[in-house]
Amino acid sequence: MNFKIRIAEEKDALACHDIYGAYVDGLNVTFTIENPSVEKYREKIVNTKKKYPFYVAQDESGKILGYCCGEPLRPHDAYKWNVEWTIVLAPDAPRRSGIATALYERFSATLRKQNFQYIYAVIVDTNEASLGFHKSLGFEEVGHFHNAGIKKGHWLGIVWMNKFIGTDGADAKEPVWFEDFNKA
Numbered sequence: 001m002n003f004k005i006r007i008a009e010e011k012d013a014l015a016c017h018d019i020y021g022a023y024v025d026g027l028n029v030t031f032t033i034e035n036p037s038v039e040k041y042r043e044k045i046v047n048t049k050k051k052y053p054f055y056v057a058q059d060e061s062g063k064i065l066g067y068c069c070g071e072p073l074r075p076h077d078a079y080k081w082n083v084e085w086t087i088v089l090a091p092d093a094p095r096r097s098g099i100a101t102a103l104y105e106r107f108s109a110t111l112r113k114q115n116f117q118y119i120y121a122v123i124v125d126t127n128e129a130s131l132g133f134h135k136s137l138g139f140e141e142v143g144h145f146h147n148a149g150i151k152k153g154h155w156l157g158i159v160w161m162n163k164f165i166g167t168d169g170a171d172a173k174e175p176v177w178f179e180d181f182n183k184a
């Protein structure tokens, strides 16, 4: 299947809303219980791109097949070289076709150029596709929180995985925020 990866724009808010929303009712992808409004997704695209990449995969007809985006791992200053990412394909997008890997390659290449050092994924521990996908990329499990949340009367656990993408030691250069990087 032919597709391209491009930076997300505000016009992609509805597609991202619908893609993520498809998993909100289930128990093995997200802790979100109510899908935010399209306006909230528009704000998320705008705000994310100030600091972190936000990419979509689009097929030849213009349909959005999936997206990925970054956010801070934790709020404190010393965490700023880490990025937690989210990756989601549309429920009807083809699986095992390399779409998510292509999103990852573009996303991680940008993070490296921005001087980030680690990517984190926080995965519901029953999400075999995501666990397998992240392992295939070289992520390693760094934590398992067995009862991290309750959704629809069920305890849900999460696995934290990370991958070192840096080339620097503890003297890593300051991260360059996406909006500045993108102007360069």
Ligand SMILES: CC(C)(COP(=O)(O)OP(=O)(O)OC[C@H]1O[C@@H](n2cnc3c(N)ncnc32)[C@H](O)[C@@H]1OP(=O)(O)O)[C@@H](O)C(=O)NCCC(=O)NCCS
Pocket: 023, 029, 066, 087, 088, 089, 090, 094, 095, 096, 097, 098, 099, 100, 101, 102, 121, 122, 123, 124, 127, 128, 129, 130, 131, 132, 133, 134, 136
């Ligand atoms: C997880 C997800 C992003 C994977 O997308 P994808 O485009 O199918 O992944 P890729 O084609 O790039 O797969 C690359 C590798 O990941 C691994 N992988 C992918 N799906 C897998 C599965 N269901 N079980 C085990 N390993 C899997 C395989 O090693 C695969 O390589 P292979 O097909 O050559 O064996 C996709 O299934 C998805 O969006 N799921 C719903 C939302 C979700 O769970 N998001 C993650 C939240 S943490």
